[in-house]
Structure formats: C-alpha cells, structure tokens
Amino acid sequence: MEFLVHLVVFLALTLHLGDSQISGDPEELLNWCIDSDNHKSHPGPEDQLHGQCTPWKERSCCTYGTTYKAHTSNMYNFEVNHCTDVQSMSDKCRKHFTQELCFFECEPNVGPWTQKVKMKTRRERFFNVPLCASDCEVWFSACQDDYTCTDNWMLNFRWKDGKNYCPPESSCKKFRQIYKNAAEFCEKVWDHSWKYTADTEPCMRIWFNGTAGNPNEYVAKLRIEELEAMWSHSSSTALSVIVIFISIVISTLVL
Numbered sequence: 001m002e003f004l005v006h007l008v009v010f011l012a013l014t015l016h017l018g019d020s021q022i023s024g025d026p027e028e029l030l031n032w033c034i035d036s037d038n039h040k041s042h043p044g045p046e047d048q049l050h051g052q053c054t055p056w057k058e059r060s061c062c063t064y065g066t067t068y069k070a071h072t073s074n075m076y077n078f079e080v081n082h083c084t085d086v087q088s089m090s091d092k093c094r095k096h097f098t099q100e101l102c103f104f105e106c107e108p109n110v111g112p113w114t115q116k117v118k119m120k121t122r123r124e125r126f127f128n129v130p131l132c133a134s135d136c137e138v139w140f141s142a143c144q145d146d147y148t149c150t151d152n153w154m155l156n157f158r159w160k161d162g163k164n165y166c167p168p169e170s171s172c173k174k175f176r177q178i179y180k181n182a183a184e185f186c187e188k189v190w191d192h193s194w195k196y197t198a199d200t201e202p203c204m205r206i207w208f209n210g211t212a213g214n215p216n217e218y219v220a221k222l223r224i225e226e227l228e229a230m231w232s233h234s235s236s237t238a239l240s241v242i243v244i245f246i247s248i249v250i251s252t253l254v255l
Contacts, residue, residue: 022114022124026224030217032111033061034104036122038075043108052099055210056106070101076121077162083147083172093143096206100139103206109220112227130197130219131186135206140175140182147172151179154191 023029033039039061046064049057053067062070069075080097081089110126117125149166150156157164166172179185183196197203202219 022111022116026228029111029224029227030220031108032114033108034110034114034122034126035124038062038066038069038105038121049106052095053102053106055208056102056108056214057210059108059214060106061108062102062106066105067102070105071098075101078153078164080153082157082164082166083149086147086172089146090142093146096139096142099206103204107204107216109204109214109216112220112223126193128192128195130201130203131194132199132203132205133182133196134199136186136194136196137182139206140179140185143185144176145174147174148178149173151184151188152191153189154193 022032031043033041033043040063043059043061046057046060046062048064049060049062050064050067051071053060053062053070056062074080080094083089110129113126113129114124115127116123119125149170149172156167158167159165175185179188186194186196202222204216204219208215
C-alpha cells in the first residue's frame with residue numbers, strides 16, 4: 001500500500017509539470033499582455049505612443065497615457081535615480097531604463113515567459129526572457145559609471161511611504177562595481193526577468209525599428225514550438241505512468 005501512495009504522488013507531480021506555464025494555447029501566448037495595473041487586457045494598435053515606445057504602435061499592450069507616464073514620472077513610484085546623494089543618473093543611462101520600461105509595458109510577445117505572481121501592481125511577470133547580448137552590452141555600457149546601491153532592484157530595496165530607498169547599511173557604488181559584467185547586470189537587476197543570450201541565438205530586442213515589424217514575434221514563435229514539444233513529451237510520460245499505475249492496482253486487487 002505504501003508503494004501505491006508513492007506512485008500516486010509521483011503521478012500527480014508528472015501531471016502538473018506544466019503548471020508554471022501561463023497558458024497552453026499558442027495563439028494566446030503570442031498575444032499576451034501581462035496582468036498589471038497599466039497593461040491593456042489584449043494587444044492592439046494605437047494611434048500614437050510616446051517617445052521611445054513608438055516601435056510598438058502597430059501592436060502593443062500599452063496606451064499612449066502609459067507611455068507618456070513612462071517618460072515623465074516614476075511609474076509604480078519606483079525611483080531608478082536613487083543615488084542622488086552621490087550623483088544623479090546620467091541621461092544616457094536613464095534612456096535605457098526608459099526603453100526597457102517601454103518593453104515591459106508594451107511588448108505583446110512575452111507570453112511564453114510569463115508567470116503568475118502576487119505583487120501590489122501586477123499579477124504576472126516575465127521570467128528569463130532571452131535578451132540579445134548586444135542590447136544588454138549597450139545598456140550596461142551606458143550605465144556602468146552611474147550609481148546604484150544594490151544588485152537586485154526588484155527584491156532588495158526598502159519601501160517606505162510607497163517609495164523605494166536603498167537597503168540599510170548599503171552604499172552607492174558604480175554599476176561596474178556592483179555587477180562584474182553586462183550579463184550579470186541584465187540578469188540580476190530585475191530579478192532574472194532577462195537571460196543574457198548570444199545574438200546568434202533567438203533573442204528579444206529592446207531596441208528595434210517598428211516600421212519594419214516587431215522581431216520579437218519570431219522569437220516567441222520559436223519558444224512556443226519548444227514548449228509544444230515539451231508538453232507533448234510530458235503528456236506521453238504522464239500517459240505511460242497512468243498505464244503502469246492502473247496495471248499495478250489491478251495486480252494488487254487480483255492478489
């Protein structure tokens with residue numbers, strides 16, 4: 001009987017291998033807007049988007065109002081310029097964080113990397129999105145002489161009165177002192193939202209020419225093909241386990 005209990009547990013785990021995936025529908029995953037306070041429920045065209053967010057105008061999860069706030073205010077009350085006592089963030093560095101925020105608010109192709117979370121401003125986040133190395137390198141190069149006080153901006157800040165402050169006993173240092181290289185920076189700064197990926201592999205672009213279409217759609221399609229292969233394998237494994245389980249139960253009853 002104890003063996004059967006263990007087998008049931010194993011079967012349950014096998015049948016739930018895909019629980020972390022937000023959806024099993026490929027079309028849905030290619031048109032996914034993160035569930036948050038600012039995202040639209042479904043992607044679609046916009047007459048106009050503001051500033052650096054314009055590449056997403058033809059199909060976006062953001063509105064003009066959201067993109068305007070991304071350029072003119074501290075969205076989510078988060079201050080990227082948190083080391084002003086030492087030095088204010090440079091315009092070139094802030095520009096890259098604004099561009100990355102445009103991706104977060106507007107990109108409709110992150111479904112294959114989206115997971116459920118419990119946060120005040122969002123119910124979902126993307127995780128390990130493959131970021132093209134060249135985009136990451138340019139971003140880090142622009143910010144390496146700017147200042148921060150922690151490596152993980154999603155987890156490590158102290159929040160008071162709805163605003164983020166440097167962790168106790170931390171000190172502001174240059175990005176290149178906090179992060180050993182661009183890869184570590186891009187992967188750690190937003191708690192592994194990004195995965196540093198060689199340009200020779202399928203990878204997402206933060207910067208692209210919107211008039212030529214969104215190159216990230218192709219990357220998402222490739223990822224979905226990988227997921228479908230994984231789901232197919234998991235289903236076959238689960239079916240095999242079910243057959244074995246039924247056979248053992250029948251044998252036990254007969255004995």
